[in-house]
Amino acid sequence: MSFEVGSKVQGKVTGITNFGAFVELPEGSTGLVHISEVADSYVKDVNDHLKIGDQIEVKVISEKDGKIALSIKKAIDRPEGQTSSYSQRPPRQGKGDSRSKDFRSKGHVKPKENFEDKMAKFLKISEENLSTLKRNTGAKQGGRGGRRG
Missing domain, CATH: 1.20.5 (Single alpha-helices involved in coiled-coils or other helix-helix interfaces)
Incomplete structure (x- = not known):
């Protein structure tokens, strides 16, 4: 069966690798959710987010030569104006915000x-x-x- 790019479908996780998870789609076809498409936050190990046998909703992001690329994070409906958690990352710890400091204000301006x-x-x-x-x-x-x- 050919899946339309952009459509959402239900699937079952059939295998987990270090680079993503294989999902069985309706009518027996299989697609891959790459590790970068599992969640909005950084995913170090797919096993922390998915287990074999999980029923999940995925979005078809591409289909080429029978290979179906899927995304879990794009299948999640967000309210308008809300973006992924990458853009809402907390400020860095430690040195502070170096961008706000003006290093030229110490009196010795280099021409x-x-x-x-x-x-x-x-x-x-x-x-x-x-x-x-x-x-x-x-x-x-x-x-x-x-x-x-």
């Missing part, structure tokens, strides 16, 4: 460099690094006439 100044600085540093590299690896290359230590 902006133009492209030519940046290129000149880059070339100078690159030439210094190359000469240091040649000086340090010259004795290590071996061969005839090399310095012996």
